[in-house]
Amino acid sequence: MDPIIKKLGDFGLVPVIKIDRAEDVVPLAKALCEGGLPVAEVTFRTAAAKKAIAAMAKAFPQMVVGAGTVLNAGQVDDALEAGAQFIVSPGLNPETVRYCQQKGVPILPGCATPSDMERAIALGLEVVKFFPAEAVGGLAAIKAMAAPYGSLKFMPTGGINSKNLASYLAFPKILACGGSFMVDDKLVKAGDFDGIRELTRKAVQAMLGYRFDHVGVNCAGPDEMEKGAKRLEALFGLGKEILPGSIFSGYGIELLKNPGAGVHGHIAIHVHNIARAVAYLKAVGVELPKDGARYDEQGNLTAMYLGEEVCGFALHLTDRAPVEKG
Numbered sequence: 001m002d003p004i005i006k007k008l009g010d011f012g013l014v015p016v017i018k019i020d021r022a023e024d025v026v027p028l029a030k031a032l033c034e035g036g037l038p039v040a041e042v043t044f045r046t047a048a049a050k051k052a053i054a055a056m057a058k059a060f061p062q063m064v065v066g067a068g069t070v071l072n073a074g075q076v077d078d079a080l081e082a083g084a085q086f087i088v089s090p091g092l093n094p095e096t097v098r099y100c101q102q103k104g105v106p107i108l109p110g111c112a113t114p115s116d117m118e119r120a121i122a123l124g125l126e127v128v129k130f131f132p133a134e135a136v137g138g139l140a141a142i143k144a145m146a147a148p149y150g151s152l153k154f155m156p157t158g159g160i161n162s163k164n165l166a167s168y169l170a171f172p173k174i175l176a177c178g179g180s181f182m183v184d185d186k187l188v189k190a191g192d193f194d195g196i197r198e199l200t201r202k203a204v205q206a207m208l209g210y211r212f213d214h215v216g217v218n219c220a221g222p223d224e225m226e227k228g229a230k231r232l233e234a235l236f237g238l239g240k241e242i243l244p245g246s247i248f249s250g251y252g253i254e255l256l257k258n259p260g261a262g263v264h265g266h267i268a269i270h271v272h273n274i275a276r277a278v279a280y281l282k283a284v285g286v287e288l289p290k291d292g293a294r295y296d297e298q299g300n301l302t303a304m305y306l307g308e309e310v311c312g313f314a315l316h317l318t319d320r321a322p323v324e325k326g
Contacts, residue, residue: 002106004085005127007064008155009175010279011039012207013165015200016068016157016180018043019052024188029056029063031193032183035200036280041088041178043068044075050082057083068178070107073099080105088129088157088178092116097123108155112136117149127153127175134159139168146173162206169207169272179203208277213270213318214252218259225255261305262314274304274319281306292316 001009008014015032017040019025025048032040038060042053044067056065066086067079076087076099087100092109100107101124110131111120120128130142133156137144142154156168157178168177182199219225229247232238238250246256256265271277281288287307294303294316305316 001126004064005106005108005175007279008039008086009153010276011037011064012169012176012273012276012279013037013203014039014041014066014155014176014178015183016041016043016178017052017183018045018180018185019048020046020189022048022051022055024191025052025055026059027191027193028183028188028196029060031197032200033060033063033283035182035197036204036284037182037200038062038283039064041066041068041086042084044071044079045069050078053079053082053084070096072096076100076103076105088155090129090131092119092128094119094123097125110157114145114148117145117152121149121151126151127155129178130154130156132158133168134164138164139171142168142174143171146171162203165203165206166209166272169276204280207272208280209270209272210277211270212252213268213320214248214254215313216246216254216256216260216262216266216268218256218262218265220259222257225257228255260314261316262309263312266305266314266316267310268303268316268318271317271319274301274317277317278304 015037019042040056042049053065053067056063064085066088067084068088070076070079070087070089073096079087080103087105087107089096090110092111097107097109108127108129111117111128112131135158142156153173153175155176155178156174160177160179161181165177168174182203183196187195219228225247229240229249232249233240241248246254248254278288289307292305293301296302302320303316303318305314
């Protein structure tokens, strides 16, 4: 997969921006970055688009900036000259797709029918924009399309909001979602960039789905672990799930056979997707040590530890199914 497209997948949410006034570009980009989304699709629906892309790319070089509503080769050239790193189009124009491929820039053309999907595959594409998502059947339609076209991934755009975002992203064939709900045009025109930053932050939280999963308690050894589990069962009727290195007592308490990370243990926070959560935390400057990843016997990522503790407890992310015992 193209590295820029992969980055879009790591972010999970691509703000779709329409810029009318050049003076709004930099403060808007700043609000997105501070809200945790250093990425944007600037649509070529206004005369200010090219200048907006250039200003955004110059002021915030860490951003992944693309051009949307691109209809022809001339707009592709304008977008690339301004510094766009990816191209998005509302429909699938084979000539535009081939031109982008010749230029070496990734393109996500809009697709909504089986015929669109087959043309995309024939053009060698791995990811397409699904547009207009809600109007043509939403997530149910994507799932139906994904069955026969298993090689494709999708970026649904159109009708995506904070309420349906998580359900879209829970489907593994969805790379990311495109949306404009965090960059409301009224807020942009009013210069309310603090409001945009807050909407962006809330959108990121909805996308990641942070919630408490469990607390792990460091025990001195297997005897203390088993004694603790028996006592919790006797006192509160908490069922037990015995794992190789620990016992889960009820929902949310893990007793560790031997001391692990953290002075006292660890706090596990559940997320919808660890890779997206890691990308977000890195973007906002959180330390994630290279040895912080944990894998199961099959090589699947099961946890990512942060490089800090809270009250003597290490912190880690998990996307495993929650324990529901007791």
